[in-house]
Amino acid sequence: MCSQTALPSCNVFNACTPLSVLFPGRVLCDMIPCGEEEVDEAIKSAHSAYLKWSKLSGMERARIMLEAARIIRERRDEIARAEVANNGKSITEAQVDIDVAWQCIEYYAGIAPTLSGQHIQLPGGSFAYTRREPLGVCVGIGAWNYPFQIAAWKSAPALACGNAMVFKPSPMTPVTAVMLAEIYKEAGVPDGLFNVVQGGAETGGLLCHHPMVAKVSFTGSVPTGKKVMEMAAKGVKQVTLELGGKSPLIIFKDCELENAIKGALMANFLTQGEVCCNGTRVFVQREIMPQFLEEVVKRTKVISVGDPMCEETRMGALISKPHMEKVLGFIKQAKEQGAKVLCGGERFVPSDPKLKDGYFVSPCVLDNCRDDMTCVKEEIFGPVMSVLPFDTEDEVLQRANNTTFGLASGVFTRDIARAHRVAENLQAGTCYINNYNVGPVEVPFGGYKMSGFGRENGQVTIEYYSQLKTVVVEMGDVESFF
Numbered sequence: 001m002c003s004q005t006a007l008p009s010c011n012v013f014n015a016c017t018p019l020s021v022l023f024p025g026r027v028l029c030d031m032i033p034c035g036e037e038e039v040d041e042a043i044k045s046a047h048s049a050y051l052k053w054s055k056l057s058g059m060e061r062a063r064i065m066l067e068a069a070r071i072i073r074e075r076r077d078e079i080a081r082a083e084v085a086n087n088g089k090s091i092t093e094a095q096v097d098i099d100v101a102w103q104c105i106e107y108y109a110g111i112a113p114t115l116s117g118q119h120i121q122l123p124g125g126s127f128a129y130t131r132r133e134p135l136g137v138c139v140g141i142g143a144w145n146y147p148f149q150i151a152a153w154k155s156a157p158a159l160a161c162g163n164a165m166v167f168k169p170s171p172m173t174p175v176t177a178v179m180l181a182e183i184y185k186e187a188g189v190p191d192g193l194f195n196v197v198q199g200g201a202e203t204g205g206l207l208c209h210h211p212m213v214a215k216v217s218f219t220g221s222v223p224t225g226k227k228v229m230e231m232a233a234k235g236v237k238q239v240t241l242e243l244g245g246k247s248p249l250i251i252f253k254d255c256e257l258e259n260a261i262k263g264a265l266m267a268n269f270l271t272q273g274e275v276c277c278n279g280t281r282v283f284v285q286r287e288i289m290p291q292f293l294e295e296v297v298k299r300t301k302v303i304s305v306g307d308p309m310c311e312e313t314r315m316g317a318l319i320s321k322p323h324m325e326k327v328l329g330f331i332k333q334a335k336e337q338g339a340k341v342l343c344g345g346e347r348f349v350p351s352d353p354k355l356k357d358g359y360f361v362s363p364c365v366l367d368n369c370r371d372d373m374t375c376v377k378e379e380i381f382g383p384v385m386s387v388l389p390f391d392t393e394d395e396v397l398q399r400a401n402n403t404t405f406g407l408a409s410g411v412f413t414r415d416i417a418r419a420h421r422v423a424e425n426l427q428a429g430t431c432y433i434n435n436y437n438v439g440p441v442e443v444p445f446g447g448y449k450m451s452g453f454g455r456e457n458g459q460v461t462i463e464y465y466s467q468l469k470t471v472v473v474e475m476g477d478v479e480s481f482f
């Protein structure tokens with residue numbers, strides 16, 4: 001890497017040992033997963049903090065959250081460099097992730113003072129009112145692709161509503177959630193309000209089962225999401241599930257082709273293709289397929305893969321060796337099933353000897369794809385775009401919806417009526433019209449079908465981190481039947 005990154009200091013529930021060398025393929029830090037005792041301690045301390053935090057007014061909570069957002073802005077480059085070491089994504093993308101994180105905290109700080117209920121008039125001067133109240137201790141469980149951003153997306157609405165959060169990052173990326181905990185503390189949240197516990201499946205299970213936990217917000221794969229839901233159901237805990245996808249991107253022949261090509265690249269190659277909402281099934285209307293392929297391949301071939309700490313790099317390293325092998329396995333299988341590799345799809349070894357053990361894969365465009373191929377049906381979570389021809393709107397809608405996933409979708413067309421008709425008929429939590437993978441924090445994000453339920457970001461997420469109490473006030477005498 002161009003420069004070394006110092007790991008943040010660790011907090012009480014984080015048993016990782018910083019190593020001084022952070023070259024690709026090396027161990028980032030050694031971790032002892034948190035067991036029953038540490039998880040119990042983290043949840044109890046979060047509960048004590050919740051009792052204080054939930055009694056503050058929205059304005060008071062907002063002031064502290066705004067200070068946290070300010071500190072993140074101030075430390076943006078340091079956190080981004082740690083995120084690169086954590087995940088392997090390019091520094092340019094990591095900086096954007098950190099910006100999205102502080103924007104999210106600012107956004108929910110703005111909402112905190114607006115939380116309110118309703119006043120309902122009843123006969124005889126009696127009335128009722130509703131109060132929006134916090135849930136208590138919420139658990140956040142994160143995936144490894146957007147470690148800092150996921151921690152912010154979960155904690156910001158949780159804290160705005162007056163909850164505490166115990167967050168478990170993926171054991172693949174344990175570092176930057178700890179930095180967020182330190183920042184919240186520095187900003188003035190009560191001790192324990194945002195706790196980080198480290199560990200994998202076992203630690204996650206302990207969190208989901210703990211009786212003092214009111215809600216679990218999970219980001220990860222569908223199989224793990226099902227387990228989380230099952231565990232939470234035992235304690236009748238609320239759940240938000242942000243799961244995987246295999247999203248369609250539909251490009252009609254009347255599109256602005258230059259934008260559609262840029263959109264297809266954005267839909268497939270951010271964060272080495274390890275993005276849940278990627279539009280990996282690119283349906284292109286047959287008439288424009290030759291121009292589309294020529295241009296998309298030309299631009300994919302020049303994506304600079306390599307040292308993620310360098311400003312000019314556009315694609316860094318995949319998360320781990322087993323994951324890289326899984327992605328390369330999908331490409332091999334695609335070829336066996338008849339797909340044609342137009343570019344990339346191989347392990348890439350940069351010329352810098354320090355980077356030779358990194359898990360780099362050259363971005364890949366697959367042609368000759370059919371809907372029944374594994375590469376078109378399953379989430380690869382790597383830099384692999386599958387391109388499929390189509391003829392009519394009805395046909396492409398049916399094929400686009402023929403999946404158990406439903407996280408995102410996209411359409412490129414100049415026909416405004418068609419754009420909205422297609423958006424209405426796509427079975428997905430998000431539809432991008434004439435763009436892809438933009439994610440302003442004001443906009444709700446979440447899935448349909450097996451991509452999950454509940455939402456993150458936007459005003460609606462307040463409903464997933466609070467509960468409504470109804471207070472009924474009698475102004476007259478009690479009318480009793482007895």
Ligand SMILES: NC(=O)c1ccc[n+]([C@@H]2O[C@H](COP(=O)([O-])OP(=O)(O)OC[C@H]3O[C@@H](n4cnc5c(N)ncnc54)[C@H](O)[C@@H]3O)[C@@H](O)[C@H]2O)c1
Binds near residue numbers: 146225242244
């Ligand atoms: N929809 C979204 O917002 C979104 C965002 C990012 C990633 N993802 C999805 O996440 C997946 C990749 O991430 P991953 O490999 O980290 O997913 P994963 O399901 O393997 O792990 C996710 C988290 O769950 C924890 N975990 C694993 N087993 C558990 C158990 N039994 N109980 C409780 N927790 C457990 C892991 O330690 C990790 O923190 C992809 O499918 C991707 O699409 C979805």
Ligand SMILES: C[N+](C)(C)CCCC=O
Binds near residue numbers: 145275437
């Ligand atoms: C690419 N977005 C829009 C930032 C969403 C990332 C969410 C998780 O993978």
